[in-house]
Amino acid sequence: MSRSVKKTVTDLDLHDQMIALGDAAKAAQKILQRSSHAVRQNALKAAAAAIREAEADLLEANAADVAQAREMGKDDAFIDRLALDEGRIEGMAAGLDAIAERPDPLGAIDQSWDRADGMHFDRVRVPLGVVAVIFESRPNVAADAAALCLKSGNATILRGGSESRRSVERILQAVRHGLEKAGLPAEVVNIVPTQDRAAVGELFRMTEHIDLLIPRGGRSLVARVQEESRVPVLGHLMGVNHSYIHASADPKMAQEVVVNAKMRRTGVCGATETMLIDRAIASEMLPGLVHALSAAGCRVRGDETAKSICPEIEAANESDWDQEWLDAVIGVHVVDGVDEALQHIDQHGTGHTECILASDQEVADRFLRDVDAAIVMHNASTQFADGGEFGFGAEIGIATGRLHARGPVGAEHLTSYHYHVRGTGHIRP
Template sequence: MTAEHTIHTMARAARAALPVLAAAPTETKASAIRHASARIRARSAELLAANAQDISEGEEKGLTAALIDRLALDESRLEGLAKGLETVAALPDPVGEEIRHWTVENGLAFTRVRVPLGVIGIIYESRPGVTADAAALCLMSGNACLLRGGSEAAHSNKVLLDCMREGLLHAGLPEAAVQMVPAGDRTLVGAMLAAHGLIDIIVPRGGKGLVARVQRDARVPVLAHLDGINHLYIDAHADPEKAVAIAVNAKLRRPAVCGATETILLDEALAPETARAVLAALADAGCELRADEKARSLEPRAKAATPEDFDTEWLDKTASVATVSGITGAIAHVQAHSSGHTDAIVTEDESAAKAFLAAIDSAIVMHNASTQFADGGEFGFGAEIGIATGRLHARGPVALEGLTTYKTVVRGNGQVRP
């Protein structure tokens, strides 16, 4: 069986499930997700054993520390995953929501209504939690999904897929609503990208190479972000304690996630003791600093930055540091180097915060908060299917609303157009 035949067969089965999903009552979909959440808890020992096998094999293959971190599950992460599904199940159902209603002069009544996108292909690496998150979000928004996880998480993904399918069976929904494309065969990814008319949208979640390939080769619309080159600007009017705490958390809580800060911007007017405290706290915590000359004068452990450092997504315990001239200099630096994912300002000056938040056109902009909050769960969405940084359709954490489009229903009373 060719890769094209495999994907087409799976996609047609998924499309056949769409009418059932679109018509499914909210409680039916929610019941399926809640049951899947319960199964994740009930099978936690099995999941952890499968994940341990994935990690062991990944270490033998030489996976980086960042990829191992994304791959790893523990009791806490599993409980977070289960709670995330419960949150998704409790969210308002977007399908059928009336976005807008209006009537024109001739009496025609228009209603704009949310509808599912259709069949969604999700291509991802390492993170087994995506299997459950993506399946739950697609299901609640009335979409079918084809999941293609990486071979490095194959054992974990299999158990999670079983949990999701147990939920579907429990609620009487078609199993074809959630399918797993076999890992290990790269031609299957190519077949997914070429399945125009069968797959409605592709969402890649993974490294730069994967996302770049998807964006380059896809004949299907893509919802994605390529890099997470995120900035944290510490303004001259920043609270010193907030500046230190936010900088350390934003960079080092989990350096490998796409919401991690990669560049620290220090206002040249910032009190030297505050700037020194921020840099020392990062260096003390094991962060390698690549800094400009002024920042190096405050922290002797910092190395000299190259121009390329400010366009690098480190995904590790490394941060670029630049000194900028006020809010204008900070905005200029971010606009020149940001990937449009998440950028933040630390300041007690409301006018500076307002200027930064208005000028920076990233998918997520923050004031006095860690960029590590760039996550669907932290936004109250329960989970996310990915972070989108484009300007079409959805931006930021993509959850239920981002997995819908709309149609316009027109009601008349015999009107004909002159």
């Protein structure tokens, strides 16, 4: 008499694998939702400790990913997004510790009011459920997404790019260690068990298992998710960001901020890609700005006016204004004041992060009010477009849409709400 053999997830076909993954995530999320804040804090702290303890193994896994990416001909900007070192690993762990110390978003009362008849209303924060994240090269996204979802009571399903597979798997081992140490099911955090591209299509259709889908990557990935997904999508569009130097800007401050905004890390979505400068100060300030950027290793591409002032720069073309370079390249466009700067941003910006450098507070306030972007800076580098810098511990992305969440998405933004209504035998006439 033959015995039946219990199938593992990897024995199933792709569709059934994904359904089993979704079932496991939903079941684990129900347990997580009922957990105390202290339990979730302990899980995050244990995960942070496990990441630190696994530093050598993680560096080894990441080195293999980087070597593979170089063999595939990936450029330096891609490698920078993929690569980990001791500082970036410590940054991941510190981010988990910071998330652990944030207030509990669950059960928070947003609004509270009473009716004249004594009925009481509370609007109370609750988890979204299961959050799926599709991302490309940056392995730290796995740690940030898993930690923020854990903090907010959500289970996660993660699908990273093949280039970061080894690094992501090692990071998630550490996070799962933290979950198990805190007495939570490992299935709170899940990774799609295959690099088959068809698995992404399966995620798009898992409306009974996934409550929110977040794409982290380039324009083509985000566009595909937004066009094909039946699951609600929180969009993270690329960052075609501008630093606008108004005629009232302090020259030294403007130069320092623009060089940092472009060159601190060129491969992040918060990097400035286009510098706008008022015509009234272009002849005076632009040569120094170009020199400082060039000295930092940046190629400068300018419009006709910019090139007439600084002949050594490259000539820009119209398509440059829509480029997310993610590299040591910046476009320079000369404008006639704040109106033209806002018009250029409206036409070419992606709603991510915009900056004005100005001493004129009235002009700065107008820019802050009128520019259409998730984050608007005044006299500060666009590189601050980061959830950690906002005090969120980390972010799951920079949301560039207008619904549900906008800007850096932290744990509190991964919640919804329901209403508690308390009566004393009230009936409706």
